[in-house]
């Protein structure tokens with residue numbers, strides 16, 4: 001013992017005598033001293049060691065309960081600088097909804113597009129971000145709307161310690177989803193009789209230079225900013241894979257959505273409830289599996305595929321197929337490192353939380369419904385293509401706080417973006433009709449055009465979804481998705 005410790009010990013025993021502890025035996029005194037020292041140590045640790053600080057709870061109704069926190073995450077701080085590359089038809093709207101919820105609850109600032117996508121399908125440039133004033137001038141925390149990824153420009157907008165992640169889906173399932181959604185949009189799909197017909201002879205229908213045909217070939221590769229029309233070679237595929245690996249810390253899989261959410265929550269140090277979600281943007285469902293995502297029993301004739309046609313689609317999308325296989329293997333390595341048993345426990349917990357929240361929030365036991373059946377027009381999802389895109393009805397009679405928390409979980413992407421936009425830019429001129437959803441086409445005037453000014457030599461044209469395309473001499477176009485879902 002040092003002199004200082006001896007002194008402290010003596011002064012402590014004097015105080016204990018003063019408190020009446022002199023009646024206790026020596027064993028009890030020693031125990032009491034130990035307890036006092038341990039308590040003081042804890043207190044100092046909490047005060048001075050920041051890594052002991054538990055993640056701040058989102059001010060969500062659900063997270064107030066212990067179950068909503070989930071199993072402990074250890075000594076980490078919640079990540080609040082996040083870039084999510086929102087790939088198409090991969091469950092990305094469900095993930096964006098989580099990011100919107102988390103950011104809203106934590107009062108974070110979103111890098112939002114002027115319209116609904118960041119200039120897609122053109123490669124991303126920082127000027128597409130509303131409120132961008134130059135590299136690192138304005139502070140943005142979360143970015144997650146559709147874009148064609150281009151890292152040097154994203155880096156101008158997001159802080160250096162940003163966590164980059166994205167999600168992939170099996171290219172055959174993705175092709176079905178894409179065909180159903182973009183049937184009338186991608187010329188290659190429009191011309192074919194069905195997906196099977198397209199798979200049998202894609203070159204008959206596919207013209208690489210036609211606008212929106214990127215939805216028909218290696219769509220993931222395209223979204224990651226790579227050349228989706230390049231001829232497949234293993235060397236090329238590996239180079240692309242390496243680029244994705246370099247740029248993204250975590251790649252999720254939509255087929256293993258719940259396991260993905262567990263990995264994500266641990267990577268971000270987030271409470272369980274932030275990654276509990278209801279599947280958004282699903283095609284009309286037949287049955288609902290336990291995992292909570294909407295499955296399809298019988299596909300419409302135009303989407304039916306033989307085993308050979310599935311194989312042909314893999315070959316047609318060979319670059320995406322490579323990417324999917326490579327990251328599928330990485331994904332399971334991560335699960336292995338995480339611990340299979342621990343993963344199973346957390347997935348079970350996540351699913352039971354989803355069931356609890358579905359019972360609280362959703363009408364008809366949580367079954368998604370056709371947009372036309374949703375009484376509140378403000379939460380009807382956007383419709384496109386061959387099939388009906390489903391949404392949810394809220395349970396009637398909820399108290400206001402619960403209603404708001406539930407609403408956040410089912411609010412479709414477009415309406416949610418409008419709401420956040422309005423909060424972040426209360427004084428800016430908003431789109432007429434913002435935050436009001438309807439099934440009808442409502443083309444909105446885009447405020448960014450008025451702010452930046454339309455240049456001489458540019459002409460306005462609309463894309464399939466109401467996006468305003470500004471065409472100039474070099475044929476560059478800007479998107480401002482202007483159709484409400």
Ligand SMILES: Nc1ncnc2c1ncn2[C@@H]1O[C@H](COP(=O)(O)OS(=O)(=O)O)[C@@H](OP(=O)(O)O)[C@H]1O
Pocket residue numbers: 087088089090091092093094173176177178180254255257278279280281282283284292293294
């Ligand atoms: N939780 C979960 N797990 C697995 N799959 C899910 C989940 N949530 C949504 N989905 C399915 O994702 C498809 C929609 O994808 P996106 O939201 O990325 O579409 S979009 O690009 O934003 O239009 C769409 O696929 P299809 O139904 O096959 O079209 C959704 O059903």
